[in-house]
Amino acid sequence: MSVRITVCQDCCCGTVKKHPTTNHFSHLRRLREAAAKAGGTVRISQCLDTCETSNVVVVQASGHKPVWFGWVLHDDAIADLERWLAAGGPGSPVPDTLELHRITPPGLRAATDGAE
Numbered sequence: 001m002s003v004r005i006t007v008c009q010d011c012c013c014g015t016v017k018k019h020p021t022t023n024h025f026s027h028l029r030r031l032r033e034a035a036a037k038a039g040g041t042v043r044i045s046q047c048l049d050t051c052e053t054s055n056v057v058v059v060q061a062s063g064h065k066p067v068w069f070g071w072v073l074h075d076d077a078i079a080d081l082e083r084w085l086a087a088g089g090p091g092s093p094v095p096d097t098l099e100l101h102r103i104t105p106p107g108l109r110a111a112t113d114g115a116e
Contacts, residue, residue, distance in 0.1 A: 003040030
């Protein structure tokens, strides 16, 4: 499995100003290591247009829809991502603890707003 992890680090995500108790550098290092073990890469993005759920991490794998995670602010969330990637990442079940971090991508939110 080859994965690409996108980490938002713009105005809200990945900033010490917004999240002073989060070790953004350690989280990025750990995500890079987990991606490398899964045969993938990490890229840094500008705004992913979902600042209300920062920090945002998007995991993509060929043949699978991207999986968006928000509120990735603590070591436990990073550990959950590491374990999920080691277990196969996209295409494998998302653990319940990580499921709590799943968010709807901004483009899809607009399409589903008002849907009953």
